[in-house]
């Protein structure tokens with residue numbers, strides 16, 4: 001049964017992601033019960049084809065059946081899925097030498113009253129006082145050569161993995177964290193094993209310690225078996241932005257000097273003729289998750305043999321022309337960030353002062369323009385190598401995306417700066433389709449066109465990107481209210497700065513005239529304290545049920561994207577589209593606190609695509 005399931009493609013009919021899962025996260029009460037379930041999971045995992053990672057749906061199906069066969073409650077499902085997943089990845093983790101593994105521990109294992117450890121940028125700096133099991137686990141892991149981190153959350157872990165520092169993860173975490181964080185790591189196909197904490201209390205927690213010791217002690221064992229992973233492609237995309245590689249792909253004409261290496265002198269003394277190019281290349285290399293180039297490379301690979309998910313060397317051997325096209329997607333995005341920071345008067349970008357802050361608005365506008373030119377040039381210069389038709393098609397797609405995104409951005413600015421704050425949900429959705437979807441579309445279509453004519457994918461990819469992009473943008477609206485449940489001042493920024501959001505449009509549609517007037521007054525009344533404006537606006541949004549309606553709309557757009565993906569062949573491209581849906585539209589179970597792997601699109605995303 002299990003072997004069959006492991007060999008199948010992801011289920012063609014996928015379920016909505018937004019489900020309450022708290023009732024599915026019970027830890028089996030006794031060690032004997034946990035041992036029994038673990039033994040069953042091990043057996044099942046041995047029968048599963050390890051060539052392709054299990055999707056969440058597949059894993060859930062297998063675990064539900066196991067629990068039902070054993071007459072155990074559904075509430076063990078989350079725990080059982082973690083154990084099955086760990087058993088599935090066991091051999092792949094074992095195939096990574098310990099010094100290339102990351103051991104991740106949660107803070108909450110520490111002795112909360114007397115722990116003398118401090119926190120630094122790498123998490124908790126355990127002083128090995130011996131009061132909790134962290135010290136013992138650390139000692140064993142250190143001796144074996146592991147990198148050890150006492151921290152939580154997928155962003156830092158993914159960063160460490162993508163940077164090439166480690167190749168596998170073993171960890172301890174509560175089921176809540178495992179659901180949100182480790183899940184994304186597994187989706188990317190990163191070898192990972194975990195032992196769930198016995199509770200999710202966030203304080204003085206405990207764990208089956210001998211399981212952790214066993215997991216850490218997993219001996220290195222070479223394996224010929226390989227499981228497909230997006231790590232090579234994620235690393236390939238990140239590698240493009242390393243200074244030497246970036247210089248080799250961009251081919252600078254004016255100066256080889258790097259601003260970042262000018263010992264804090266910035267552009268002082270730089271040849272004016274070379275300054276624009278130098279600032280642009282420097283900004284291109286700064287920050288970001290490089291999600292856009294990843295999508296292009298992954299689409300190219302999916303339609304070009306799909307070997308990049310198995311072998312890092314395949315990605316390293318991608319032609320420079322393919323890398324340059326992937327780079328061009330990010331170049332447009334970076335250009336949009338420069339311009340948007342000016343439009344929104346944002347002060348910082350990637351933890352540094354925004355370009356217009358350091359160089360002034362005229363220079364920043366000019367650098368943004370230069371980056372747009374560079375984006376087109378990165379593709380056009382390879383016309384001979386990739387073929388004139390290919391280059392022409394890619395450039396046409398990029399230009400089309402550029403125009404629509406600028407129109408979407410323009411519509412948003414026009415609405416923001418216009419006195420008339422009426423907005424219909426349909427118009428808000430139209431703006432979202434123009435502003436966010438073309439970026440996904442450009443990255444996907446560029447990758448597909450690099451792999452061949454592939455005209456049959458044009459329409460499905462456009463439709464998929466539209467649904468994914470709109471769903472993503474609605475999630476971003478919801479995320480803007482994240483934290484407001486505790487009346488935090490950080491929530492509701494969209495409303496205060498007058499962004500035309502779907503939530504606003506839904507509220508206007510549902511409220512009566514009196515409530516509408518009050519909502520209008522909240523945006524205009526700058527004398528009222530922002531805290532009170534947001535409190536009142538939230539009440540009105542709740543009255544209009546906009547959060548729930550918006551969640552349902554995300555479900556709808558997700559379902560539409562999945563239906564399009566269901567019909568895509570080959571399997572490699574379908575899996576990539578599912579991966580994008582799962583990561584871009586990832587949500588927690590709370591009413592409106594979505595967690596998104598990709599950074600949110602704001603007005604910063606006026607050009608090709610996903611994260612900043």
Ligand code: SF4
Pocket residue numbers: 109110111114115116117126127128129130131132133134135
């Ligand atoms: S062993 Fe480390 S983490 Fe645990 S209480 Fe002592 S210093 Fe804190």
